[in-house]
Every structure is written in C-alpha cells, then in structure tokens.
C-alpha cells in the first residue's frame with residue numbers, strides 16, 4: 001500500500017505544525033489554489049508505513065552485500081551518531097568561521113589525512129559523489145591546458161572497462177571520448193594506448209585496481225606515455241579500498257584523483273547516496289582547485305575562496321558539499337588510524353582472494369584466473385548459460401532467495417555473463433563460506449531444477465519485476481482514481 | 482583491528498586455501514617501486530570512547546546560536562521520527578536499488594517522493610534527486626540546451642542565489658554554453674519585464690525564474706514564464722519547496738506553466754549541518770522526461786501481477802549510454818530524500834502550509850521590530866515569502882560580528898555579493914522563532930547600534 005492510500009482528509013499531526021498564521025501582502029495570482037498531494041496520516045501511520053518499507057530492503061546491516069565496485073562494508077554506527085551531534089546539525093553553512101572551529105578542525109584534519117593517503121599535494125572535500133569528483137578533475141585538466149594556451153587537446157582516453165561515469169564526464173567537460181581495449185590478462189592494451197595517445201590527448205582516466213578486479217601492472221609505463229605526450233592522468237578512486245596504505249595514487253603518477261568516501265571510507269550509501277568524493281591534485285593543478293577548501297592561519301581555520309585561489313575552476317555546490325558525510329569519514333579514519341588503514345586493504349585482499357579460490361574450487365569459472373584479485377574479482381557464467389540457459393541475472397535473483405544481495409552483474413560489459421564480486425574486509429570467513437555454498441546450490445539447481453532458478457526470486461516481497469513494461473507504460477507518479 | 486573479524490586461525494586457513502604464504506604475498510602484482518613508505522600523516526587509531534570525547538568537545542566548541550541566516554539553507558523543525566526512521570540500517574546501509582526485488586522499500590518510498598514533488602511543483606514527473614539545488618539548476622540548464630535546437634544561451638536573473646549562478650557557470654562552461662545575467666529593479670528587488678526587452682531579438686534556450694528570489698522577494702512569475710515561451714525558450718523555475726505550500730507552483734505559472742522546476746530540498750526535513758548533505762530536486766513536464774538526468778522510479782508489475790517498483794528509463798543514464806548519457810550523475814542523495822519523504826508524510830498538506838505561513842509571518846513581524854531601530858529599513862518593496870533584505874546604518878559585517886558575541890547570527894552580509902546595496906543583510910525568521918526570539922534580536926541589535 002502507498003502512503004497516499006493510508007490518507008484520510010482532515011487527519012493531522014497537531015504536534016508537528018505551528019498555529020495557523022495569516023499571509024499578508026502576497027498577490028492572489030502568486031498564491032497556491034489547490035493544496036499539494038501530501039498524505040494526511042497520523043504520526044503512527046507514517047512511522048509504521050516507513051518502518052515496514054524499510055523491512056523490504058536488503059542492506060549491509062541485514063545481509064552480505066558483495067556488490068562489486070561498490071565496497072559495501074560495515075558502516076560503523078559511531079560515525080553516524082557523532083556526525084549527528086546537535087551542534088553539528090544546527091550549524092548554518094553561512095555561519096561565520098569563528099562559530100565553526102570544531103567542525104572546521106575535523107575538515108582540515110580530514111584533508112591532511114587524505115593528502116597523505118593519496119600522495120597528493122592538495123585535497124578539496126566538496127565533490128558530492130564520484131561522478132562530481134570526475135567532473136571537477138577533468139575540468140581542472142582542461143583549465144590546466146587552457147592556462148598554457150594548449151588548445152589542441154580535444155580527447156580523453158578511457159579504457160573500455162571503465163565505469164559509465166568516466167566517458168559521460170569527459171563529454172560534460174567538452175571532450176571527445178576515445179575508448180581503448182583491454183588485453184587478455186585484464187590490463188589495458190598497451191598497443192591500443194600507444195595508438196591512441198597523441199598531441200590531441202588531454203588526459204587518460206584510469207581506475208586502478210581496475211573494474212576487472214586486477215591491478216594495472218603497467219601503470220608506470222602508461223603514466224610515462226601519457227605525460228610524454230603532454231596529457232594528464234586522472235585516477236578514478238572507486239577501488240582505493242584494495243590498496244589503501246599500500247600504494248598511493250600520487251606515487252603511481254596521477255595528476256588528479258577522486259576517492260569515494262561512501263566506498264573506501266565507509267560512509268553509508270543510503271539507498272543511493274549521499275556520496276562524497278574529495279579530489280586530490282598534484283602540484284601543477286593546485287592553482288585550479290575548486291573552492292572552498294579549508295585553510296589554517298595560525299591555528300584558526302577558514303574557508304579558502306576565489307580570493308585565495310584566483311584561477312579556481314569555481315564552485316560545484318551551494319555551500320561546501322556533503323559536510324555531514326565528511327564528518328562520518330573523519331570519525332572513521334580516526335577510528336582506524338594508520339594501522340587500521342593498512343589492514344583495510346590487507347583484509348579486503350585476503351577476503352577477495354580467498355573467495356575467488358573457493359569459488360574456483362567449487363567449479364566456477366574465474367574471468368582472469370592467472371591474476372590476483374584486488375578486492376574483487378569476476379566470475380563468468382558463460383558456460384552455464386550455454387549449457388542450461390541460466391543467465392547471470394537468473395543466478396543473481398536466486399541469490400536473493402538465499403538471503404544474499406547479488407554481486408554486480410553485466411558490468412564491466414566486456415566479460416560475458418559476469419558477476420563482479422566484492423566481499424569487503426568486514427565480512428567473516430563463515431559468511432564467505434556460506435556464500436560459496438549458496439552459489440554451489442544454485443549451480444545444482446540450474447542443472448536439476450532450472451525453472452526454480454529462472455523464475456527466481458520466490459521469497460522477496462515481490463517476484464521478478466517487468467522492466468520493459470515499466471519503461472513502456474510509464475507510471476512515475478501515483479494518481480487518485 | 483577495527484571492524485575486521487578475522488582470527489589468527491582464519492588468516493592461516495584462508496592463506497592456505499589461496500596458496501599464499503602471507504597477506505603481503507597478495508600484493509605481489511604491484512611493482513615494488515610503487516609501494517608506499519607508510520602513512521606518516523595519519524594519527525594512530527582511537528577507541529570509540531576516545532573519538533566520542535573528541536567529537537563532543539569539538540561540537541561544544543562550536544556551540545549553538547540563535548540563527549537568523551537563511552540564504553538557501555533554512556532552519557525548520559524536524560520531527561524526531563524523521564531521522565530515527567531514515568537511519569534504520571535497512572535505509573541507511575543499502576546501496577542504489579539495482580536489485581529491485583531486494584529494494585522495494587527504497588523504491589516505493591522514492592515513487593511516493595516523486596509523486597509528492599510532482600504535485601508540489603505542479604509538474605508531471607520528478608526524478609529521484611540531484612546533489613543539491615545549485616547543481617540541479619545547472620543540470621536543468623543543460624537539459625534546456627539539449628532540448629533546444631539552436632541556442633546554447635541561458636538567461637539568469639541576478640536575483641538568483643549568487644552561488645547558484647557560479648555553480649551553473651562552472652558546470653556548463655566547458656560545453657560552450659553562455660550564461661547571460663539580467664539586472665534587477667532597485668526598488669522592488671524583482672526581475673522586470675523591461676530588463677527582458679533588451680533581449681527581445683535574441684535566442685535563448687531557457688530563462689531561469691527564481692521564486693522566491695535570493696532577496697526573499699516574489700517574482701512576477703506569470704509574466705516571466707510567458708515571455709520565455711513567447712521566445713521559444715524553456716522556463717526553468719528555481720523554487721523553495723517550503724514556499725510552494727502557499728505559492729503558485731511552477732507548473733501553473735503563466736499561460737502554459739514552467740517547463741522544469743528545480744531547487745534545494747533541504748527545507749524538507751534536512752538539518753542545516755554546515756551545508757550538506759542536502760538534496761536537489763528536479764521535476765518537469767512529461768514531454769521532457771527523456772531529457773531528464775538522474776534516476777527515475779517507475780511502477781510496474783511482477784510475474785504474479787503484483788504491483789512493484791523499478792529504476793526505469795535507464796537508457797538516459799551513464800551506465801547504459803556512457804558518453805551519450807543525459808548526465809554523468811550516478812550516486813544521488815537517496816537518504817536525504819528518504820528523510821524528506823517521511824517529513825512530508827508527517828507534516829501533511831496542512832502542516833506544511835502552516836510551517837510556510839508561520840515563517841512568512843515571523844519574518845514580517847521581525848521586520849516590524851527591526852524597523853523601529855534608527856537607520857534600519859527594508860530595502861525592496863516587492864512582496865516576500867520568509868526572507869528580507871534590510872539596510873543597516875553601519876557595515877553589515879561589523880554588526881553581524883557584534884551580534885555573534887551576543888549569541889545571535891543576525892543574517893547574511895550582502896556586501897560581497899551585491900556591493901551596490903551598501904550596508905545590507907539578508908534575514909530570515911522561520912517558524913522556529915518565537916516572539917521572544919524576535920524581541921531578543923531587535924533588543925540586541927539596538928544595543929549593538931547604540932554602542933557603535
């Protein structure tokens with residue numbers, strides 16, 4: 001039932017609204033005639049309705065959620081409650097800096113910690129998600145070339161395994177996208193890269209470890225190639241979790257990076273955000289950093305603005321981005337400390353390589369069997385599909401019946417019937433073993449009871465939903481009948 | 482080891498299964514020359530007790546003030562149930578609803594959200610959120626350019642929030658899109674039709690129409706919308722959703738209604754929290770739905786004919802269309818929309834209307850009290866919602882500073898943004914302010930002015 005179907009005309013929450021005040025001086029043509037369609041329900045109705053809805057979700061707090069590329073790890077509760085202290089919540093974004101020294105201290109220290117972790121010269125905290133970090137990063141690359149009068153650079157190179165936000169971002173920054181292939185081992189095809197690089201190259205966007213779950217071994221050579229041609233290197237930090245404290249993007253030769261705090265730094269993904277994706281820059285891009293950035297003058301923290309960074313690419317949010325998410329990340333990094341950060345990568349790698357080994361022993365085909373898994377790896381169900389007609393989608397849906405969120409499926413697009421599996425470091429061995437057992441069961445079902453798998457899921461609040469109908473007969477809002 | 486469950490025995494068993502000697506071995510594909518020397522800038526880990534102490538101390542350093550600043554972020558009462566439910570693990574710790582059958586809670590909630598936002602703005606459809614109001618406006622500008630055949634220019638009144646204008650410029654700049662600013666009327670604080678006449682012969686993809694505008698003043702939205710349509714440009718409303726409880730929704734402006742409505746969703750149950758996370762909203766006419774960026778939820782049926790919800794029209798999005806997508810946006814502000822939907826359900830139409838009306842009344846009442854002070858007066862005569870520009874007898878920055886030491890954040894100093902206004906501030910008194918609060922403000926301001 002929808003909240004609107006619980007609605008009764010005239011039902012109200014008296015404790016949630018002020019006395020009726022008069023509206024003065026607003027001309028009639030500017031006044032609303034018909035009230036908006038908001039439900040009229042009691043407080044308890046609303047609480048029950050949304051509590052029940054929540055129970056229809058899978059989540060990290062309730063299920064194993066090995067969604068590749070998304071780093072679904074435990075979101076410590078302390079991060080939430082400490083970011084929601086009343087003074088932090090009440091602080092107005094335009095309140096003077098003198099009234100926010102406690103908050104700004106956290107932001108400044110987070111900036112400094114992220115600089116160290118990424119090996120970059122400067123960090124700006126404001127981007128509100130990975131894709132916005134990318135937009136800012138590529139805009140800085142563009143500003144850099146323009147500042148040198150280098151206007152012939154019109155292309156951004158993107159590997160075919162890259163996330164969709166990479167090519168979409170390059171286009172939003174006015175660039176043409178040149179896609180390059182992947183070799184058999186899962187690395188960027190160096191010959192293709194050599195052929196693509198030239199005086200028209202503005203930059204290369206690279207995810208390392210890549211979305212194929214492997215570390216790009218040739219990254220130093222790639223960096224040399226692109227830099228020699230006058231291009232810059234962008235690092236998509238979605239997979240930083242796999243190398244946290246082990247390798248710094250700055251040491252790999254990247255000029256500008258983003259990191260998804262809602263992945264590596266464990267801020268919640270909230271059913272689709274908010275994210276937060278600080279960008280880090282090498283020295284030559286410092287003059288173009290977006291604003292505001294937190295600065296410190298003799299122990300007093302303040303916002304650096306257009307005045308401090310006159311060549312800035314500008315502002316990308318109305319205030320300073322997702323402050324509350326940044327506070328959660330700050331608490332998380334302080335809880336981990338330097339040692340804890342090293343362990344994130346170590347145990348993410350241990351879990352991924354163990355799960356890959358166990359899956360392989362259980363008979364699943366690993367897409368890049370000769371490689372180490374980074375913090376994720378790919379299983380391809382191509383053979384299963386050929387033999388039984390069961391697809392990666394079917395297996396994903398059947399996993400839901402067994403109480404597991406499905407891995408990422410059909411991404412990256414170049415591996416057929418792929419499942420990108422990422423067990424984050426916070427999962428125990430028992431959970432991984434149970435997942436392998438569930439996958440084995442599904443494999444047996446696929447051969448013995450294929451209809452059971454094809455028609456999955458069976459135990460979720462709804463069964464397989466009709467996507468085609470949803471797009472054809474668009475129903476995007478509820479209408480009173 | 483924080484948040485890592487492995488025992489020594491687990492580690493040994495797992496390494497044996499992998500066939501590796503040590504955890505270090507697992508990183509053997511990384512060229513040794515790239516390996517980092519360590520993390521010297523990261524302090525040692527703290528226990529939860531220690532970090533709690535630190536954060537409490539920092540929060541206390543910041544203290545709490547009686548706040549009269551608005552300027553795009555508004556202090557409203559938030560029912561306790563909103564965040565208690567929004568931070569339930571099932572909402573808080575789930576990902577984007579890619580597996581629809583395992584995400585019906587989030588998906589149904591978003592469908593309810595889309596329904597409410599479409600109705601609140603008077604539009605046909607809404608997406609499931611953008612990052613914030615400023616970036617939503619930039620995306621609306623891009624949408625207008627995509628749907629317009631020949632123009633790559635956008636007209637923006639200078640009564641639009643100055644930072645929104647900066648954000649729009651920063652986001653559209655690299656696509657060869659021009660942003661042209663319109664002057665405002667010094668007397669009313671509105672964008673006048675005369676200002677538009679100057680552009681009578683030129684082509685534009687869109688006209689942006691703020692309601693209320695940055696000065697808190699209500700624009701003549703009907704005239705502006707009709708002007709845009711007469712020029713074959715889209716009308717983009719940038720609106721405060723709280724104001725729409727009492728003001729004409731963009732979908733009903735002028736003859737045909739605005740085409741797109743965007744804005745900052747923060748007033749709907751989101752704490753001020755130093756500026757974020759908030760959420761941007763975007764709603765539009767049906768004809769433009771395929772140009773819309775961001776996630777959209779649709780209702781459909783399952784195998785057994787039961788009603789259910791899915792992400793739909795994904796062929797607009799980056800994960801399908803890559804370089805041809807309508808936007809690069811992927812992660813949006815889901816949890817904020819979760820909170821906003823619960824907020825809207827708890828307030829209902831009457832609760833929202835009263836909150837808006839009381840905020841309007843409090844601001845007028847504050848103005849009356851402030852205007853009894855010498856040298857303090859309202860700057861614009863246009864009608865207003867819940868914010869107002871007031872001119873002061875001394876530099877606003879100095880007065881704000883003096884008020885701060887008296888526990889009051891008096892408003893936003895406008896001198897940096899609109900130097901032509903002289904000593905001026907933008908003030909807002911929402912429903913959270915009592916008449917004692919308003920008296921206190923007026924009393925303290927009097928004290929400050931007398932001492933200066």
Ligand SMILES: Cc1ncc(COP(=O)(O)O)c(C=O)c1O
Pocket residue numbers: 069070129130131132163165166207211236238239260275276277810811812
């Ligand atoms: C590899 C990769 N790059 C970029 C992104 C985009 O990040 P966001 O969703 O935060 O915009 C993602 C996440 O979805 C990703 O997995």
